Structures are given as C-alpha cells and as structure tokens.
Amino acid sequence: MRHLLSTKTLTRDEAIEILDVAEDMAETQFREVRKLPTLRGKTVVNLFFEDSTRTRISFEAAAKRLSADVITFSAKGSSVSKGESLKDTAQTLAAMHADAVVIRHSASGAPQTLADSGWIDAGILNAGDGTHEHPTQALLDAFTMRKRLHGERSRGRALDGVAVTIVGDILHSRVARSNVWLLDTLGAEVTLVAPPTLLPVDLGPWPATVRYDLDDAIAQRPDVLMMLRIQSERMHAAFFPNSREYSRRWGLDDERLARLDPASIVMHPGPMNRGLEISSGAADSPRSTVLEQVANGVSVRMAALYLLLSGDREESTRV
Amino acid sequence: MSARTVLHEADIARALTRISHEILESNRGADDLVILGIPTRGVILAKRIAATISSISGATIVSGALDVTMYRDDLAKHPTRAPQPTTLPPQGIDGRTVVLVDDVLYSGRTIRAALDALTDLGRPRVVRLAALVDRGHRELPIRPDFVGKNLPSSQAERIFVRLTEFDGDDSVTIEGSGE
Numbered sequence: 001m002r003h004l005l006s007t008k009t010l011t012r013d014e015a016i017e018i019l020d021v022a023e024d025m026a027e028t029q030f031r032e033v034r035k036l037p038t039l040r041g042k043t044v045v046n047l048f049f050e051d052s053t054r055t056r057i058s059f060e061a062a063a064k065r066l067s068a069d070v071i072t073f074s075a076k077g078s079s080v081s082k083g084e085s086l087k088d089t090a091q092t093l094a095a096m097h098a099d100a101v102v103i104r105h106s107a108s109g110a111p112q113t114l115a116d117s118g119w120i121d122a123g124i125l126n127a128g129d130g131t132h133e134h135p136t137q138a139l140l141d142a143f144t145m146r147k148r149l150h151g152e153r154s155r156g157r158a159l160d161g162v163a164v165t166i167v168g169d170i171l172h173s174r175v176a177r178s179n180v181w182l183l184d185t186l187g188a189e190v191t192l193v194a195p196p197t198l199l200p201v202d203l204g205p206w207p208a209t210v211r212y213d214l215d216d217a218i219a220q221r222p223d224v225l226m227m228l229r230i231q232s233e234r235m236h237a238a239f240f241p242n243s244r245e246y247s248r249r250w251g252l253d254d255e256r257l258a259r260l261d262p263a264s265i266v267m268h269p270g271p272m273n274r275g276l277e278i279s280s281g282a283a284d285s286p287r288s289t290v291l292e293q294v295a296n297g298v299s300v301r302m303a304a305l306y307l308l309l310s311g312d313r314e315e316s317t318r319v
Numbered sequence: 320m321s322a323r324t325v326l327h328e329a330d331i332a333r334a335l336t337r338i339s340h341e342i343l344e345s346n347r348g349a350d351d352l353v354i355l356g357i358p359t360r361g362v363i364l365a366k367r368i369a370a371t372i373s374s375i376s377g378a379t380i381v382s383g384a385l386d387v388t389m390y391r392d393d394l395a396k397h398p399t400r401a402p403q404p405t406t407l408p409p410q411g412i413d414g415r416t417v418v419l420v421d422d423v424l425y426s427g428r429t430i431r432a433a434l435d436a437l438t439d440l441g442r443p444r445v446v447r448l449a450a451l452v453d454r455g456h457r458e459l460p461i462r463p464d465f466v467g468k469n470l471p472s473s474q475a476e477r478i479f480v481r482l483t484e485f486d487g488d489d490s491v492t493i494e495g496s497g498e
Contacts, residue, residue: 001399019400028405031439032441035433036390037390038390039390310400311394311395311400312397
C-alpha cells in the first residue's frame with residue numbers, strides 16, 4: 001500500500017487485509033511489552049491543520065508502539081499561521097526525510113493533493129480532510145463491528161448482511177462518508193438517518209437507504225446504531241431549530257436505547273455531546289463500543305502504518 | 320533446474336520422532352516444556368512434535384506459534400509481509416523451557432527475530448532451537464540444538480519443505496541451479 005487516502009478506492013480484499021493485520025496488532029497490545037521494533041528508524045509526521053486530539057494521539061500512540069519517531073506539526077503557532085503554503089510545508093517535511101505524513105486538513109482533497117503532487121515521496125495517511133473522508137475511523141469502526149459480531153473468529157471475514165444505521169449530521173460528516181463506502185465494500189447494508197437539512201443534496205450514488213425518522217429506523221432492528229457528533233464548529237446555518245428539538249427527534253435517549261435489539265451495538269466516533277445526540281445512559285451502557293473504538297483505533301492505525309511503511313516502497317506501486 | 324527429494328514422508332516422521340525424544344532427554348522429562356513453531360510451517364512441525372512428546376511422556380504438551388514478522392531486520396527489502404497470529408499456551412513462557420521450531424535453518428536471522436519476539440513476551444528459563452533441515456550458511460552466531468537433517472547446500476540452491484496440512488504431502492526437496 002502506497003497511501004491511505006480514502007475508503008472508496010479500497011477493494012474488499014485490501015480492506016480485509018488491513019483489518020486482519022489490525023487483529024495481529026491488537027494482540028500485541030495485551031503483552032507485557034507493548035512496543036514492537038518494526039518501524040525503528042522511520043519518521044512519521046503528524047501534520048494537523050485542524051484541531052484534533054483523539055485522532056492525533058491515536059496516530060501518535062500507533063507510531064510509537066511500532067518504534068517510529070513521531071514529529072507533531074500543528075498549524076497553530078507554526079509556520080502555517082505565518083502563511084506558508086501546503087507545498088512549502090510538504091517540501092520542508094521531505095527535506096527532513098519524513099517516511100509517512102499523517103495529514104488532517106479542513107480542505108477536502110488536501111491529502112490527495114499531497115500524494116499526487118510529487119512535493120514529497122512519503123506515504124500519505126488521510127486523518128480527515130474537510131467533509132470528504134476519514135478512512136482510519138471507518139476502518140476502526142468496521143474492526144469494532146467485526147470484533148463484536150464474530151469475536152475470536154473475526155480474521156478473514158467481512159460484514160456481509162450486517163444492518164448498520166448511521167444517525168446525525170451526514171452532510172458535514174467525513175466519518176459517515178468513509179463508513180458508507182467501506183461498509184458497502186464489506187457487504188453491510190447501510191441506512192442513513194438525519195433531518196433533511198443535514199443530508200447532502202444528491203444521495204443518488206451513495207450505496208445507502210435514507211430515512212428521516214429515528215424511531216422508524218430503530219423499528220427495523222439494526223445490528224449497529226452509529227451516532228454521529230453534532231459538530232457545532234460546522235453549524236453555521238440553521239440546520240435545525242434548537243438542540244433540544246434535535247435531541248428529542250434524532251438523539252439516542254434511554255427510551256430509544258431500550259427499544260433496540262439486545263444484541264445490537266451503539267457506536268460513536270467521539271467526542272460525544274452527552275445529552276445531545278446520545279444520552280449518558282446509552283453512552284455508558286454495555287452495548288456502547290465507544291471505548292473499544294478508541295482502543296481499536298490504535299490497532300488499526302498501527303496496521304495502516306505497518307502496511308504503508310514496512311515493505312519495499314519501490315515494489316508497492318499500488319495507490 | 321533439477322529438483323531432488325531429500326526427505327520423504329517416512330524420513331520426516333522419523334526425524335520428528337527423534338527430535339521429540341532428544342527434547343525429552345535434554346529437558347529430563349516433559350515438565351515446563353513449551354513448543355513454539357515459527358509460521359507458517361514451523362507451527363505444523365511444532366504441533367507434530369508436541370503430539371509425539373505427549374504420547375511418549377503421557378503429559379499433555381500444547382504447542383503454540385510465535386510470529387516474528389514484526390521483528391525482522393529485512394522488512395524494508397521485501398514487499399510487505401502480512402503478520403501471522405502468535406499463540407502461546409495459557410500458562411505463558413515465564414520460567415519455562417521454550418523450544419523454537421522452524422522448518423529450514425539458514426541465515427539464522429529468523430531465529431534472531433524470534434529471540435527478540437520472545438523477550439517481549441516474557442522470560443523463559445531456557446530457549447532451545449529445533450529445525451527440520453539445517454542447510455548451513457549462518458550469518459549470525461546461532462546454532463540448533465535439535466536437527467532433523469543436516470543438508471549442506473549451495474546458496475544458489477533452494478529448499479522446499481512440503482507438509483500435508485498445507486501442501487497435501489510431506490517432503491523436502493532441493494532445487495539446484497548448477498547440477
């Protein structure tokens with residue numbers, strides 16, 4: 001694997017390979033010594049143009065557990081705030097011999113630009129770009145579902161026939177986009193639930209069913225209910241009247257939680273707005289996989305870094 | 320190119336039985352024995368050795384697998400390898416006699432990686448090495464304790480180990496270049 005930019009271009013076999021390698025990485029995290037020497041001498045740059053704590057520390061933990069050196073470059077207080085272009089930043093990192101760049105950017109397509117530009121030879125990992133994609137989040141979500149559904153027998157399996165319902169701000173959510181593409185590739189059936197104002201205008205090419213009513217969606221007995229965060233930083237227009245109304249109609253409260261199938265799971269990419277899209281009762285229930293998602297995030301990112309950095313880069317021409 | 324079979328099914332069975340006896344002899348019994356195979360074919364050999372030891376000694380010896388992919392020193396020189404699962408017996412390896420099992424012992428680099436991997440998993444009392452075939456050309460100061468067959472070879476030759484569980488039959492063949 002040369003870069004990891006989106007889940008849309010991943011084939012089923014590639015996706016399962018990443019999940020299986022993540023399975024091996026997860027196993028090493030229960031050992032006495034959790035650090036592996038695999039990426040000794042490699043440099044991973046975390047290039048964060050947008051605030052993020054969870055994804056950044058998850059990538060940082062993943063790189064460090066594989067013994068890579070991690071350099072964190074956040075736009076605030078850096079040369080970028082002085083007006084440096086993406087090109088100059090990339091060339092600076094190339095001159096420092098970065099082997100991989102984990103990039104988060106508010107512009108959709110920035111990681112693709114970095115990968116195609118020739119400014120830098122490093123492997124590029126998309127850690128969230130604008131409202132486009134967040135592939136490692138989707139992979140860790142798929143990993144978490146697979147683990148809950150298949151347990152020890154997860155290896156080599158996909159998510160065929162699993163009913164996944166994604167609820168919330170689909171319009172702005174790169175997590176939803178990456179999940180829709182990946183889940184479809186893995187054979188799951190995706191339903192999107194949101195107020196019409198928080199859905200993209202043209203959902204034609206999306207391999208998903210759309211509903212507007214959460215109670216209807218819960219009545220369909222989904223295996224997985226994924227609640228998305230209401231991103232207040234992106235709520236620049238009147239998408240819904242007020243947060244209480246949103247919470248009443250599209251939030252997962254205790255009463256809706258009780259109506260879910262006992263075997264179903266509740267997911268949230270974090271950080272959660274407790275009381276808005278998810279109640280504390282739901283977030284802390286045994287069905288919630290919120291903390292598993294965080295732990296699995298490190299394993300999945302270790303797998304992505306391993307697959308990107310370990311082989312002979314001349315021979316891995318696949319993008 | 321010519322291929323020549325150096326070990327047949329019965330030879331492999333005999334070699335593994337002898338290795339099992341030697342392990343029992345050097346360990347003075349089956350106490351605290353942990354047999355770990357190195358994927359992929361080492362795992363199968365470890366399983367067979369553990370079964371033989373169990374039937375000779377009466378004790379139940381369970382084998383495991385020790386993946387060394389993440390500890391290799393040549394990762395950057397090959398296309399990306401997929402790691403294999405590591406499985407240890409439930410009692411772990413601390414204070415026990417660990418016997419590493421591999422199919423072909425060559426440069427010794429795999430074993431170097433295996434020793435590093437073991438260090439991260441615990442602290443065995445002793446580590447021994449068993450190999451079905453020792454073909455020489457060591458690049459590190461590593462030697463096997465139990466060998467099925469010493470097979471002096473040239474570096475241009477290739478050795479193939481086939482095991483029923485993976486390949487449908489048991490055999491060791493050597494493919495020469497200059498014969």
